[in-house]
Amino acid sequence: MSAESTVPFTLEQLWTYPIKSCGGVRLQSAELLETGLEWDRAWMVVDESGEFVSQRELPRMALISTRFRMGQLEVKAPGMLSLHLALDSAEAPMKVRVWDDEVEAYDMGGIAAQWFSDFLGSDAPESMRRLRLVRFDPEAKRLSAPQWTGGVEATTQFSDGFALLALSSASLADFNQRLQVLGHAPVGVERFRPNLVLGGIEAHDEDRFDTLTLKAHLRDAPASATELAEEPAVQIQLVKPCSRCSIPDIDPATAASQPAVSRLLQTYRPPSPLA
16 A cells, blocks of 8 residues: 555445445535444344344345435335335433444344345244344444554444445446346446445556545534635545445345355455455
8 A cells, every 4th residue: 555645536326225235325415423424334133043134145125225305214125115214213222232342333223124124034044033123222332353453442332343445437437348248237326335436547546545535524613715725624434345245246226146246356356365
C-alpha cells in the first residue's frame, strides 16, 4: 500500500444496509458515525439461539428490500405485507452472536419475528425456522479486530468486521468485462455490498490506498461557497481487503446462486485473511 493516497477520486455512490444481509439503500448523503454510516447494519436477523443468519445460509434474504420513509424503516419482500419499524423502537434486551462476538441487542418483538420467520423459515433448516429481528444496543461497544486496526479501538455494529467497505467502480467494471468474456451477464454493485463506491481511479487502486480523504459537510452548518471550502476533511483508514465469501454469488433479484462469480474471483482475486 502507499503511505497515503494523493490520487484524486470521486465518491460515486453511498450505500447503507440497515438489516444485515438484506437489501441496501442508496443514499445521496449520510451521517458518518464512529461505527460507520448511520443505520448501517443496525438490525440483524438471528435464530432461536441468538446466532446471526445471513444470505450464506438463507439466500432469500437477498429479496428483502429496505427503505427509510416517514421516520420508519420499511421492510418489503415478495408476497409479504410491508413491515414498518420505528427507528427508535426496541423491546426486550438480549445477547446475540455475530461471528465470534457476543453483543448486547434489543429484540424487535413478535410481529417482526413472525414476519421474518414466515418469509425465510419455510425453506430454512430446522434450526432457522423460528427467527427474530434484533437491534444493536447503541450503548454497546463492538470492536473491529485490533490486529488490523493497529490497536486503534475502531467500533462497528453488526457488520462482519469493519465499519465501512469501499469498492471502486473500475474494479467492478474490470470484473464484469472478465465475466462477459466467459459468457455471463454483468452483475451490479449490490452483489458486493459496499458502503463507498469510488470513481476516478484505476481498477483495484483501493487495494493500494492507506487512507481516503473526504470533505465533510457538518450537519446544520451554513453552506455558503466560502464555508464549504473551509469544511474539515474526514480521513478513513483502509486496513485490509474484504474476506471472500459466497454472498456475491447470490442474485439479489432472484436469490439464485451464480457460482461463476466466486469462481472468477478466485482466478485473479485470491481470498484475503479472515477479519
